[in-house]
Amino acid sequence: MKTARRYQELTMKLRSWTKGKPGQKVKLVVIGQHVSDGWLAKLVTLFLLSILAYLYLQPMLYIITTMFKSVSDLIDPTVKWIPRTLYLDNFKQAWEGLRYPTTFVNTFVITIGCSLIQVFVCAFTGYGLAKFPFPGRGLITFLVLLTFLIPPQIIVIPLYMIYSKLGWLDSPLVFLVPALFGQGMKSALFIFIFRQFFKAQPASLEEAARLDGASSFRMFFRIMLPLASSACLVVFLFSFIWYWNMNYEAAMFLPKQYPTLAISLERMQDNLAGMSAQFVTVKGVDPVTEGMKMAGAFLIIFPPVLLYMIAQRWFVRGIERSGLVE
Incomplete structure (x- = not known):
């Protein structure tokens, strides 16, 4: 109170001192x-x-402006940002080169399936590590986090051999089954997010539920999981983005019959017959296909950007509540 009163007195003195003095x-x-x-x-x-x-x-602006440029605009050094005319054939070529309907469905099935599975499995695992004391819990938590630190390139050869023997290559099972057992992409990070969230919940909730006769499973599904809706949204969006943009894993395990959008973007030029004969290289960039590539990149990034724009408010709120900002 004294500090606020002193601040008001100084403010009044400053105003009275500056009164009548324009400078x-x-x-x-x-x-x-x-x-x-x-x-x-x-x-x-x-x-x-x-x-x-x-x-x-700037990268997004470059994609948007380049995908509307014709070959003449791409070659012309005077055309930087704004094309002379809106050239829409790049979208048609990108649609055909990506084989967009097929690759979109393939990517969507893997992304949605793995994301939903990871939300449930990681929440279940995080709740167990946070609320159930058992011997070796600290060691298991350490091993879970250790899987996040190991680069995927180290274990890709053993995984490829295992999936090949099981007959899972070129099918979404190479991603759905590991996600079901808590070994999906970045699952360790998601388990840690849920662990921190459930650990911060007061013990009085569990005590009240147990007094009402609720079992551990019922307590998780009826009380804890609804409370963790913000953390579930954060995990779902992160998982969606990582599975949607994955390139290395998809190129290793889905090489032929089940291409995703990220793989098709690399092979887009080969998918279009006759495009390889039109190369005109300027500073390492092919201006004939640059607009088509940028249109393909826009078609790939548009769905996750749209999803983030819709869920932005709840996503930011979920980040604040999930413990990531602590």
């Missing part, structure tokens, strides 16, 4: 009573944020 008023408006209060500090902050926004948005 002091301008200084107060530009610089402010504190350095961060004036318009100058706000303009500097806005300028720095604009630079950061441009650095993050």
